[in-house]
Amino acid sequence: DTAVSQTPKYLVTQMGNDKSIKCEQNLGHDTMYWYKQDSKKFLKIMFSYNNKELIINETVPNRFSPKSPDKAHLNLHINSLELGDSAVYFCASSQDFGPQPQHFGDGTRLSIL
Amino acid sequence: QKEVEQNSGPLSVPEGAIASLNCTYSDRGSQSFFWYRQYSGKSPELIMFIYSNGDKEDGRFTAQLNKASQYVSLLIRDSQPSDSATYLCAVSAGGTSYGKLTFGQGTILTVHP
Numbered sequence: 660d661t662a663v664s665q666t667p668k669y670l671v672t673q674m675g676n677d678k679s680i681k682c683e684q685n686l687g688h689d690t691m692y693w694y695k696q697d698s699k700k701f702l703k704i705m706f707s708y709n710n711k712e713l714i715i716n717e718t719v720p721n722r723f724s725p726k727s728p729d730k731a732h733l734n735l736h737i738n739s740l741e742l743g744d745s746a747v748y749f750c751a752s753s754q755d756f757g758p759q760p761q762h763f764g765d766g767t768r769l770s771i772l
Numbered sequence: 773q774k775e776v777e778q779n780s781g782p783l784s785v786p787e788g789a790i791a792s793l794n795c796t797y798s799d800r801g802s803q804s805f806f807w808y809r810q811y812s813g814k815s816p817e818l819i820m821f822i823y824s825n826g827d828k829e830d831g832r833f834t835a836q837l838n839k840a841s842q843y844v845s846l847l848i849r850d851s852q853p854s855d856s857a858t859y860l861c862a863v864s865a866g867g868t869s870y871g872k873l874t875f876g877q878g879t880i881l882t883v884h885p
Contacts, residue, residue, distance in 0.1 A: 690871065700858060702816065702875040715872055749815060756871035758804030758823070758864035763815040 682750030778876035795861030
């Protein structure tokens, strides 16, 4: 069983569209994260939820909106996609919010045409 | 100054040699330090974490931490071609952001037969 799973794995879409990426973890962790990895492989935190509560909200355009229906799920919705949004988006989870090891999903490669 | 900086690569070592990967960080209050390995097209995979000054060994991997110098390193002994990957240093912030990981830009390691 995959510990942290994301769907879809690939997403190719036009500028201006709205899309969502879903993430689920079966590790029983309390904290989940969204990261963006750009073309230079730089991995940067976007959001973090602990028990469905938003605790990290980095400087991200408000076109990006995370939603956590329960502590096992964290989805990312992106409105009005732009060329600069092309990247790999990783979901991760950790036991709780603290200096804990984080476990990553396989990533979603988003390409904007 | 970047918050987390890794030695510029790529780093190329022969099979069987010791690979040394270095990382410095700017936040003196940082609590925890992680090394992730990322194969091309794959997700980051945790290989080591260290919280206290000194060395921590796990198989062929040794993490070294010197908080006074704000320096953490990863040594890979008896390097194998399968160790060829990008190695990411991640630092957990101090204070109220202590659950937030900041990643370095990564060092590409190539182990040649």
